[in-house]
């Protein structure tokens with residue numbers, strides 16, 4: 038793909054007339070575009086070109102601390118509807134940094150064995166930790182304890198699926214009305230989302246820790262769980278298995294390529310961009326690295342051809 042970088046810049050140069058740009062200008066524009074997206078310094082990026090094309094530098098720019106922090110901030114904003122209440126609830130950017138800077142497969146963000154220190158968000162690999170990625174952290178579980186009267190972590194169940202496979206459910210204000218217990222949630226107007234769906238929230242929540250205690254004393258607690266039938270007939274054993282199933286799915290790869298697209302282009306993809314999207318799916322399916330998902334867009338010759 039990189040091979041095409043320079044010839045395309047030259048074609049731009051030779052075919053445009055009055056507003057002709059030198060290849061240098063095109064390279065500058067491309068560098069500016071990529072460095073803006075990644076949040077890496079423009080001048081430093083230009084200097085780092087050293088005769089190469091901007092798109093040949095994408096991989097090394099993606100490794101920079103700044104690019105990882107920018108992507109971590111973006112992911113955080115897409116995974117959480119609101120800012121966390123305190124530092125402990127803001128573990129996701131650190132977790133993204135841990136995954137990307139250690140070149141781990143993206144799914145380990147959700148299935149890795151690590152702990153997040155709740156006083157400083159420092160992450161430690163821990164073979165004894167459950168394979169739950171940041172979902173296993175105390176900060177995240179507190180954040181999504183929710184208010185269900187029976188202590189089911191329905192909010193956490195929803196976030197788990199929203200984060201990993203991009204599930205989107207929009208409860209109406211009326212959904213909060215009446216009996217909010219598990220019995221209440223079995224009413225016809227509730228069961229569609231809570232029970233009778235491949236992603237039934239109550240069923241997923243049964244695999245998660247439970248909320249015990251009230252008010253300031255409320256906390257997540259591990260409980261014995263029974264397997265649940267989810268995702269069109271699959272028996273899901275427990276919390277770890279749930280995350281393994283979610284992150285092994287096509288929906289997970291789709292979600293990741295959509296996120297990467299939105300990060301790179303600043304908007305969701307459209308139908309006519311399917312070929313580009315397919316290249317991301319192919320690259321990401323092959324290696325499982327989010328860097329490859331991002332690079333599939335940023336290294337595409339089209340990316341710097343298009344006048345912003």
Ligand code: HEC
Nearest residue numbers: 183184185191192195206207208212216217222226227230
């Ligand atoms: C369109 C899908 C949908 C329908 C229909 C729906 N819910 Fe929900 N419900 C959700 C989602 C999504 C959440 C998680 C929201 C969040 O906290 O992000 C949720 C969460 C809840 C919670 C937990 C709230 C918390 O703060 O912990 C209760 C209780 C609840 N729903 C009750 C009901 C009841 C009762 C009905 C029927 C009257 C209903 N829901 C219908 C999608 C739905």
